[in-house]
Amino acid sequence: MGHWAALAAKRATRTIPIVMGAIGDPIAPGLVSNLAHPGGNITGFSSLLGEMEAKRLDLLKEIVQHLSHVAVLVNPTNRYTGPALQHVRVAAEKLKVSLRVHEVRDPTTLDSGLDSLTRERSDALLVLADPFLLNQRRRIAQVALKIGLPSAYSYREHAEVGGLIAYAPNFGDLFRRAASYVDKILKGAKPADLPIEQPTKFELVINQKTAKALGLTIPQSVLLQATQVIE
16 A cells, blocks of 8 residues: 555554555654554555665666756655655765756646656656656656656556666565565564565566667666566
């Protein structure tokens, strides 16, 4: 479940056990105060999407020669965005890359955000994890390709519709592990005693069709990390 669903469940009960499947950041929205000892009736798994935004920026740096300006598409209404964007800013400073942040929260602001992308001509595009932006993935990928922007995303579905790369935890593995927590709780374990665990399996999806359309050659160092290459 997303953090919004987990928050709704938390408001509904303080006694019924709640197991989170893949929350980007369980602490920022106030779901738990401690990963090792969550306390209360909530436990589960974190996808660490915020921390992984830095890795996506690293991948763009490897792929795009002379990367200096990166456009970042974010939804400011998502509580995940603030902490995730901070990770990106720290990574950008280390890589000596400047960021141009575009806030979009609905179809209207997406229109203006994509128009801004077209006008400013950055070197690449980073799209932070968000349900609305995931829902608009095809349109975002099409615009990025049209204006020649290599793009990196948080969900494989973005790469499947034309985004250049997607780097993320293996969500299937996280949900299977969440089922093991449900089993433990049904057998008597208390959610308060089960630590919030982190992903151990990751996937990098590369769309070679998009790379060729952009005139890019994906470095061998990046290809070797791929779990799937879309030809």
